[in-house]
Amino acid sequence: MLHRPVYARVPWWWLSLSAALSLVGMFFVASATADGASDGWISRETGAQLLWWLFGGIAAAIALHVSPTTWRNLAFPAAIAGLAVMLLMLLLAGTALVPRIKGQANWIVLGGLRLQPVELVKLATLLTCATLAAGPNFDARRLAHCGWVLLVAGIPMAVVAREDLGSALTIPPMVLGILLVAGIKLRWLVLAGLLVATAVVGAYHVLPREGPKAYQWRRIDAFLHPENYALAEAYQTERSKRSIGSGQWVGKGYMQGEQNRLGWVPEKHTDLVFAVIGEEVGFVGSALFAILLLAWCAAGLIAASRAPGPWSRLLCAGFTCLTGGQAAINLCVATGMMPVTGVTLPFVSYGGSSLVVCWLGLGICASSCALEREN
Secondary structure (H helix, E strand, O other): OEOOOOHHHOOHHHHHHHHHHHHHHHHHHHHHOHHHOOEOOEOHHHHHHHHHHHHHHHHHHHHHOEOHHHHHHHHHHHHHHHHHHHHHHHHOEOOOOEOOEOOEOOOEEEOOEEEOOHHHHHHHHHHHHHHHHOOOOOOOOOHHHHHHHHHHHHHHHHHHHOOOHHHHOOHHHHHHHHHHHHOOOHHHHHHHHHHHHHHHHHHHHHOOOOOOOHHHHHHHHHHHOHHHOOOOOOHHHHHHHHHHHHOOOOOOOOOOOHHHHOOOOOOOOOOOHHHHHHHHHHHHHHHHHHHHHHHHHHHHHHHHHHOOOHHHHHHHHHHHHHHHHHHHHHHHHHOOOOOOOOOOOOOOOOOHHHHHHHHHHHHHHHHHHHHOOOO
């Protein structure tokens, strides 16, 4: 049901910073794909990104006018539907509908259109966790109550990790943000951190080293021993670091980066768009871009602190941590501080599923701030 939002409570600064990030992304997607452009600087990918940004803006505008009650009522059905789609994709992996692309079956291919359902699954998981934690009987100081949130997030995370470990890693920061705002005891977070660290170390030893799933182990091993994978799993990271470093202090200029123009950086318009930014605007421009990302995160947390009700506070905090955490993972991969995970830079990287869902999530957060009743 559509409602008239209280525009004074809409987090306009947050929306404006999101538009600034998308604009930066538009320019550097154009630069990264200009070598294939047939008409000036507008490549096919740039035109598609502009169209997806339009769709995302429309989705955000519609979401802003939908009642928070409606979004809460949709949370659990959306989570169940998303989980069903991911399970179906596992069954159909390797078929024409869900082909394996670079070893991963993460996309539904319909003709010339690629859809990445995991983006919607992450948003549905956010809505579900926020709705559960905002319940009248929820007490974050009780371990059993927090356990329900962890279970609701853990099930889709485990399913997603089967084919897309990188996207699965974006869910824990979101859960952490929700539980912190809900008031979880800090000692439990320390315990959870130790358990996660143990799980990561264990995963390195139990992940298969042969077969179609071996790429996950090789990515971790390439991070630990890059010299053994210089032309394989470590190739992306090494090329990205070289591109960023070649930008030095002020960069080589927009569309003037040799690493970019000569195609030496793989996935340069998607996962490694930051390599193009670093080469063309240098350390100074990259630092300003990092400040823009931090300002976006700060605006999200400020929106959460000023939100009128518990659900809107948890939702805004969770969305900020989900998106900010994914951005941190992307930048760490691009600079060689993490193994390759294959996640996009939110609002910036080329990709319709990512961009549209980012704006849809932002619209839902704005709706919660503008329409939820004071509490």
